Amino acid sequence: MxxxxxxxxxxxxxxxxxxxxxxxxxxxxxxxxxxxxxxxxxxxxxxxxxxxxxxxxxxxxxxxxxxxxxxxxxxxxxxxxxxxxxxxxxxxxxxxxxxxxxxxxxEPCLDTYNxxxxxxxxxxxxxxxxxxxxxxxxxxxxxxxxxxxxxxxxxxxxxxxxxxxxxxxxxxxxxxxxxxxxxxxxxxxxxxxxxxxxxxxxxxxxxxxxxxxxxxxxxxxxxxxxxxxxxxxxxxxxxxxxxxxxKHLDNENARRRAIAANYVANIDNRLITLPNLADGKSQAWHLFVIRCDDRKGFMSHLSDNGVQAQIHYPTAPHKQVALRGMTTESFPITENIHDTVVSLPLNPTISDDEVSHVIEVCNAYVSP
Missing domain, CATH: 3.40.640.10 (Type I PLP-dependent aspartate aminotransferase-like (Major domain))
Incomplete structure (x- = not known):
């Protein structure tokens, strides 16, 4: 895994x-x-x-x-x-x-999440x-x-x-x-x-x-x-x-950017929406977040093929019990993001072979 x-x-x-x-x-x-x-x-x-x-x-x-x-x-x-x-x-x-x-x-921009x-x-x-x-x-x-x-x-x-x-x-x-x-x-x-x-x-x-x-x-x-x-x-x-x-942060961030660029260049699946790849110097790539309408099925596919993914974050803040009553407004873009995002593995210690495997598994995903 x-x-x-x-x-x-x-x-x-x-x-x-x-x-x-x-x-x-x-x-x-x-x-x-x-x-x-x-x-x-x-x-x-x-x-x-x-x-x-x-x-x-x-x-x-x-x-x-x-x-x-x-x-x-x-x-x-x-x-x-x-x-x-x-x-x-x-x-x-x-x-x-x-x-x-x-x-x-x-609301955020859907292409940047900001x-x-x-x-x-x-x-x-x-x-x-x-x-x-x-x-x-x-x-x-x-x-x-x-x-x-x-x-x-x-x-x-x-x-x-x-x-x-x-x-x-x-x-x-x-x-x-x-x-x-x-x-x-x-x-x-x-x-x-x-x-x-x-x-x-x-x-x-x-x-x-x-x-x-x-x-x-x-x-x-x-x-x-x-x-x-x-x-x-x-x-x-x-x-x-x-x-x-x-002392090692810049080198680690450079590795993160290289992994992210590899994902963006090689993940090719119409069921997966990739993040916007901004100027490499502007993005720290703390997380590599994609969107998939069938998130549950996609995450099961990843897990079945040896890739551990996470969700950042499954519930929008205004939908949290702790913040109930904060607003009665609707935030459809936010809710869509929280319903569909999946974070793929991205950290400085992932090997090139592991990155290639993540790409292959993403490209092999088909809708049920």
Whole structure:
């Protein structure tokens, strides 16, 4: 069976470096908010092309703390609206709700799966304060057009870059397009820790200071609490491991792009809709997502022929029990995407022979 993702195999590539980093942290006797975190934050900020990176507990916290920091700055208030794609992972919307704000859902483009900038304009109201584009599956949203809209309406832009480490366009990387960006370092991400982790990038010094405080119980100095904060910190061990893996990220992304290009060039089946292959430099290819009307039958075919696939994501956020009552609107494009998407295996450790087998199995699929 070709696994969808084998994290052991991914991390085994760097086992010696990871063990050395872990040993260094253990022997240091310092495990929270130390030199390892500072070094990773500086390195990741430089990688993304921003002045600051703040390590936090996870990707959800990265979005939530960003919104909360803007509230502390007086730039947004309870009940303000945040425009977000309707087909995102639920975390994007949970961050908005948790921050006391109101999510406004917008349909995506079917060919990119990212928010349709043409529909954003129609959803802006006097209460709109933030645009939250999601670089879904590793492809950058149309940030030039989104930023133009934000500038015209004096809106803040928060990138959800949880799946887009290293995605690039216009000579800039994900995390450097908005006023701030939230990243996840969940183990399965392109840049993944060996546990939960997240980060926020920005060029706003005051914002960065507030985020650091909010994630440290609202404290700017020991036992002095300016804000009603939370505990959300990227620990020394995960920071050290991420520093190791950051050095290899570009090479891994290059391998992802090569696999994706192979899939696009050679999967030829009218029953399968392939993703849009954008400029290779702009797509991080966190996931390779196709669509198939008979998803159940197609996934059974893959499994029967030794290919493990997954669904990202089977249920649209507005259809989740947790968000019932959030909206009465219909989102047919979003619902179609969630009903038909299938993620094929794509990670840097898949061999060329395995890629060829996935292609052969996809091409052999016939409708029942």
């Amino acid at each position: 070709i696994k969808f993702l084998d994290l052991k195999q991914v991390n085994d590539q760097y086992q010696a470096e990871i063990l050395a980093a872990a040993e260094r942290v253990i022997k240091s006797g310092w495990y929270i908010k130390g030199e390892e975190l500072e070094q990773f934050e500086q390195a990741f900020a430089a990688y993304c092309g921003t002045q600051y990176c703040i390590g936090v507990g996870n990707g959800l916290d990265a979005l939530t703390l960003s919104l909360r920091a803007w509230k502390e700055q007086g730039r947004i208030n309870d009940g303000d609206e945040v425009i977000v794609p309707a087909n995102t992972y639920i975390a994007s919307i949970l961050a908005i709700i948790e921050s006391g704000l109101t999510p406004v859902l917008v 928010i349709d900038h043409r529909q954003i304009q129609n959803r802006i109201s006097e209460k709109t304060k933030v645009l939250l584009p999601v670089h879904l599956y590793g492809q950058l949203a149309e940030m030039d057009k989104i930023n133009d809209i934000a500038k015209a309406h004096n809106l803040l832009v928060l990138e959800d870059a949880a799946q887009a480490h290293g995605a690039e366009a216009f000579g800039r990387k994900a995390g450097a397009f908005g006023d701030a960006a939230g990243f996840s370092f969940y183990p399965g991400k392109n840049l993944g820790a060996l546990g939960d982790g997240g980060g926020i990038t920005t060029n706003d010094a005051e914002f960065a200071d507030i985020v650091r405080s909010l994630g440290n119980y609202g404290s700017e100095a020991k036992y002095q609490h300016r804000y009603a904060g939370i505990n959300s910190r990227l620990d020394e061990l995960q920071a050290a491991i991420l520093s190791v893996k950051l």
